[in-house]
Amino acid sequence: MSQSPDKLRSWAVINLSALERNLRAIRMAFPDYLQYIAVVKANAYGHGLAPVVTRLMRSEANAFAVANLEEAARLKEVGKGWPVLVLSALLPSEYKDAIHLKVCPVISSVDELHGFAATAKQLNSRVGVHVKIDTGMGRLGVWYPEFQELLNQLESCPEVRMDGLCTHFSSADSDPEFTTVQRNRFLTCLDLLPEITRQGIMVHADNSAGIESFPESGPFNGARVGLLQFGVRPRPGSFLANTYTEPVLSFHSRIGLVKNLPAGTAISYGQTYRLAKKSLIAVLTAGYADGLPTRLSNRGKVIIHDTLCPIIGRVTMDQTVVDLSGLEIPPVVGETATFIGKSQNQCITASQFAEWSGQIEWEAFCTLSPRTQRIYQTDSAV
DSSP: OOOOGGGOSEEEEEEHHHHHHHHHHHHHHSOTTOEEEEEOHHHHHTTOHHHHHHHHHHTTOOEEEESSHHHHHHHHHHOOSSOEEEOSOOOGGGHHHHHHHTOEEEEOSHHHHHHHHHHHHHTTOOEEEEEEEESSOSSSSEEGGGHHHHHHHHTTOTTEEEEEEEEOOSSTTTOHHHHHHHHHHHHHHHTTSOHHHHHTSEEEOOOTTTOOOOOTTOSOOEEEEOGGGGTOOOOTTSTTTTSOOOOOEEEEEEEEEEEEEOTTOEESGGGOEEOSSOEEEEEESOOTTTTOOGGGTTTOEEEETTEEEEBOSOOOSSOEEEEOTTOSSOOOTTOEEEEEEEOSSOEEOHHHHHHHHTOOHHHHHHTOOTTSEEEEEOOSOO
């Protein structure tokens, strides 16, 4: 059932114009030769796949990356003509559909290479893949000393075309020394390719946090952009740290009840918080089923009336209690409480929300539940 804005109990506002401005700012910081790979997995990090992809296509993203074949199929329904990388390992039962959809699987093993070659041969077709190299992430990718063997096997698989080479940095936001080790391992593998092959493929190793520099003569011609396009800045010292991007998402609920309680009253399940004095409290119409982690209990804050109000007691499935003692004028039922966003003088960033929640920003966005309705906005300042 569609609801009018004043009836929403929990909602996220997605500013698509801010998303477009962010893409343009990032593109301006990129060298001309660098392709923008928009990472939109997990429902575009909780922002909504179709509206986000539509805007990014209009804003001239070069390619897209998703986690699985279902996401790739949904993206293809939005628009065709853009390369779509599937970053996670595909199951053998999905190979045929991947070839039919004309997506680009990212493969990590000789077994996957032969599997795609056999399937493509059955379909009298060819498939373009990106080969991932494990340079120290310890997850997907062919282990870097074994890359030469995969290259040798590729020569006997004419049904498979290598369109790209990539790796993934494990600690780009916290360990630049190890990131350099990984980068050098990747470059060593890249040197194994014939020059004619290197000139015709996309080479990408960096996400928003790991982008360090792009010398004019460097081999990298693509970068995967995820959080940064949604307004979460990378660590200081990275190539894009000084690129201004603005938050795309804000997260809100409403005040469902306001009441006074006496000193000594325990709040919520488990009696984890007890009022030190007579207090005015509000019960908000959102809980962990809407995307508020229970770790916010007795730690997080919300913005009400341009004031930061502490969350008290345990966050429950559908409701959260906050202390209104800091407000000069009591709010009324139906007014807005903001978990991520800003008012005239207060701001709670996604990073601050994640810190209070004991999460990382990726997780904070992705755990916003479907019950939190997405409201899409646009403005003229693009």
